[in-house]
Amino acid sequence: MISIALKAVIAVEAPFQDDQKMPNRPHNADHAVIHLDGDQAVLLFEYLWESLSGDGRPVEQTAEVAVLNHVLCQLEEQLVAPFRDDYADLLSSARARLKPAG
Numbered sequence: 001m002i003s004i005a006l007k008a009v010i011a012v013e014a015p016f017q018d019d020q021k022m023p024n025r026p027h028n029a030d031h032a033v034i035h036l037d038g039d040q041a042v043l044l045f046e047y048l049w050e051s052l053s054g055d056g057r058p059v060e061q062t063a064e065v066a067v068l069n070h071v072l073c074q075l076e077e078q079l080v081a082p083f084r085d086d087y088a089d090l091l092s093s094a095r096a097r098l099k100p101a102g
Helices: 038-054 063-078 087-098
Strands: 007-013 031-037
Antiparallel strands (some): 007 031
16 A cells, blocks of 8 residues: 655635634634645645646636645645656555545
């Protein structure tokens, strides 16, 4: 079994202004941190890569697409797996481990 030892952390600047709706948030929280294990990070990378550049069709440039491109770039800077010769095997193993039962 192949395992990927990685904890990916993505910090995203995002304003949260209504503290009454989220009473457990610190008042100065203007960012979000997302923790992913190695399998999740690799699969998110692959999904974003295929979604944003996989088929060669132009993607409408919206603010949302810009954010997704930023996340993709952050993952690309942190991950080693997509550049390994056995990436297809790593990806397949990650998919198998994270596939919902049923």
